[in-house]
Amino acid sequence: MAERPHLDRVLGPVSATCIVIGAIIGVGIFLSPGKVVRLTGEPGLAMWAWIIGGAIAMLGALTFAELGGMYTRSGAHYAALRDSYGPLGGFLYVFCNSTAIQCGGAVIMSLVCANNLCFMLDGASDPGSMKAILIASALIVALSVNNIVGVRFGATIQNVTVFSKVLTLVGIIVIAAFFEPSSPAPVVPLAKPEGSPALLLFAGLIPVLFAFGGWQHALWIGGEIRDPKRNIPFALIGGVGIVIVVYLLANWAYLHLLGAGAMAITKTIAADAVGRVVPENAARMVAGLVAVSAFGVLNASYLSSPRLLYGMARDGRFFSPFAKVHARFHTPYWSITLIAGLGLVMLWLAKENGVDFMLTGVVMVEAIFMLLTGLAVIVLRSRRPDAERPVRVLLYPVVPVLFVVGECLVVIGSFLDEPTRNAAWIGIVWLVVAAVVYFVFFRGRPSLNALEETGDGRRETRIG
Numbered sequence: 001m002a003e004r005p006h007l008d009r010v011l012g013p014v015s016a017t018c019i020v021i022g023a024i025i026g027v028g029i030f031l032s033p034g035k036v037v038r039l040t041g042e043p044g045l046a047m048w049a050w051i052i053g054g055a056i057a058m059l060g061a062l063t064f065a066e067l068g069g070m071y072t073r074s075g076a077h078y079a080a081l082r083d084s085y086g087p088l089g090g091f092l093y094v095f096c097n098s099t100a101i102q103c104g105g106a107v108i109m110s111l112v113c114a115n116n117l118c119f120m121l122d123g124a125s126d127p128g129s130m131k132a133i134l135i136a137s138a139l140i141v142a143l144s145v146n147n148i149v150g151v152r153f154g155a156t157i158q159n160v161t162v163f164s165k166v167l168t169l170v171g172i173i174v175i176a177a178f179f180e181p182s183s184p185a186p187v188v189p190l191a192k193p194e195g196s197p198a199l200l201l202f203a204g205l206i207p208v209l210f211a212f213g214g215w216q217h218a219l220w221i222g223g224e225i226r227d228p229k230r231n232i233p234f235a236l237i238g239g240v241g242i243v244i245v246v247y248l249l250a251n252w253a254y255l256h257l258l259g260a261g262a263m264a265i266t267k268t269i270a271a272d273a274v275g276r277v278v279p280e281n282a283a284r285m286v287a288g289l290v291a292v293s294a295f296g297v298l299n300a301s302y303l304s305s306p307r308l309l310y311g312m313a314r315d316g317r318f319f320s321p322f323a324k325v326h327a328r329f330h331t332p333y334w335s336i337t338l339i340a341g342l343g344l345v346m347l348w349l350a351k352e353n354g355v356d357f358m359l360t361g362v363v364m365v366e367a368i369f370m371l372l373t374g375l376a377v378i379v380l381r382s383r384r385p386d387a388e389r390p391v392r393v394l395l396y397p398v399v400p401v402l403f404v405v406g407e408c409l410v411v412i413g414s415f416l417d418e419p420t421r422n423a424a425w426i427g428i429v430w431l432v433v434a435a436v437v438y439f440v441f442f443r444g445r446p447s448l449n450a451l452e453e454t455g456d457g458r459r460e461t462r463i464g
Contacts, residue, residue, distance in 0.1 A: 020239030075311015
């Protein structure tokens, strides 16, 4: 009897950690610092916003580490929500994530990558042009095919891009620490927003928390990580820890090289910071680095997020083709194809502004599910007290409760911001669509709870 195709456990701790780092460090660190300074009105408050945001991210990593030790199959995030809130809760998250959040995010990242590539090569970019859309389309197709051909190839790209963008930020930090600017920094007054320091700190915390999002990707691809009970928690905590250090030092470097006033008004903060010391071709050089960063996040969309859809389909809660594994490549090829195909449709129909508006609304919904995932640790302690927990969250229940409070800040902040509040209706509508799909096609189906088919006990190819 022929062996049934399965996912292979080929990813080691380095690759798992790179997935976490690569999913968090996108283009936000090249865009958000100026907005944070502008919202807080003080460099000191801006740094405190990044410190508190990093602390909340670490609380999330510690909380998710317990879930990562409990659930070791691909799509573990879905399983944790299913066991905590029932099959509808898990389905709503995966449906919104797979059909909107990841697809929309991939479109934005593909366009950011395309626009910066154009600027690096030609010295000018034309966002929304046919050239940019064609390049973005080619990137989506190429990376989706690469990840279908094998998780090893996707992981290799992820590792390379993560090391590249971390070294980029380290390079900016080194420039700030050891090199003198070629000319005195321009004195730019920093406007002081109205409000108490606490309110301004809260306002700055919202973009910071969005910049720190992404560590949950480790839960999505657990079925292809070796020794997952050890390596998933290691990747979560280690990856978030590295990002916190890099983000704090990068913000110090921006402040040192530009000053708070210039940070608040610039649209190209990294290029301007590097240009203070290396003015020649600084903008083109940083555009290339931003393109690499966006490329890495785009790759993560096809490396990890299809495993959520695959895990739910294997559980009998989605259409059966999406539970299939390619006989030769051992990847969930239908799930990857769906997410890539939807991304291409969005790219050509909605263009950048339409996708950005939709993504803004649905990301608020994702924050609600992150909140519910934090609570899931507490729910599962009650519902499954005897479950194996190789890693237990420290200072329980203080850590998960504090993380939930932090995610509540994201949701509240989203509704305080008028454009985000208006876009949030898109997310609510998509939740309703997801619920209708569930009740029409999947309500009443028993959970299969299939045994994990990951090649355990077989010869493994090791990466990282």
